[in-house]
Amino acid sequence: MHPPLRPFLAADHAQALALWRRTPGVGLSAADAEQPVAAFLARNPGLSFVAQAGPRLVGTILCGHDGRRGMIYHLAVDTGHRRQGLASALLAASIAGLRAQGIEKAHLTVFRNNPEGLAFWARAAVARHELALFSVPAFPHPVTPDLHSTHPPRESGP
Numbered sequence: 001m002h003p004p005l006r007p008f009l010a011a012d013h014a015q016a017l018a019l020w021r022r023t024p025g026v027g028l029s030a031a032d033a034e035q036p037v038a039a040f041l042a043r044n045p046g047l048s049f050v051a052q053a054g055p056r057l058v059g060t061i062l063c064g065h066d067g068r069r070g071m072i073y074h075l076a077v078d079t080g081h082r083r084q085g086l087a088s089a090l091l092a093a094s095i096a097g098l099r100a101q102g103i104e105k106a107h108l109t110v111f112r113n114n115p116e117g118l119a120f121w122a123r124a125a126v127a128r129h130e131l132a133l134f135s136v137p138a139f140p141h142p143v144t145p146d147l148h149s150t151h152p153p154r155e156s157g158p
């Protein structure tokens, strides 16, 4: 049995960032700093969740939508709590929230060098091999430095 879920609060940021930093496969960027995460949560109520075991935050999912499609970020489960259905439960909570808001589909990205993430999503989602992902920077140079993880590879997040 996995730890219970509750809504992701802005006050969870420090613990969430610590989990993301110690979790290989999670790419971090300036969008993961305290203020942007608080703004994301305020803009997307009822869609992002955490799991807490005692005082320790051991699972996260960030989810939002633009009125057309949902986006999922930072589904992460701490090592000691994996293969108990926790990521599946976090995903189900976010998808239920999207459904309640009339959003029919959500997208997410996974680093190709993340076998655990790929294995999870291969079961939980539909791989879109016909699509390629492109990113367009809105500023010519980064406005704020990326919040790199403590583990290699030091890639910037989606």
Ligand SMILES: CC(C)(COP(=O)(O)OP(=O)(O)OC[C@H]1O[C@@H](n2cnc3c(N)ncnc32)[C@H](O)[C@@H]1OP(=O)(O)O)[C@@H](O)C(=O)NCCC(=O)NCCS
Pocket: 023, 024, 025, 026, 073, 074, 075, 076, 077, 078, 081, 082, 083, 084, 085, 086, 087, 088, 089, 109, 110, 111, 114, 115, 116, 117, 118, 119, 120, 121, 123
């Ligand atoms: C990917 C991740 C979130 C899965 O969390 P989890 O709580 O262990 O996942 P679940 O227990 O809900 O797994 C559901 C199913 O996904 C598949 N799965 C999950 N992890 C797997 C792994 N390491 N290898 C193979 N299959 C896996 C299994 O089919 C599993 O069902 P089963 O345990 O009955 O066989 C976790 O491994 C993690 O945090 N990884 C690092 C961060 C990451 O990769 N995030 C996803 C990319 S955004």
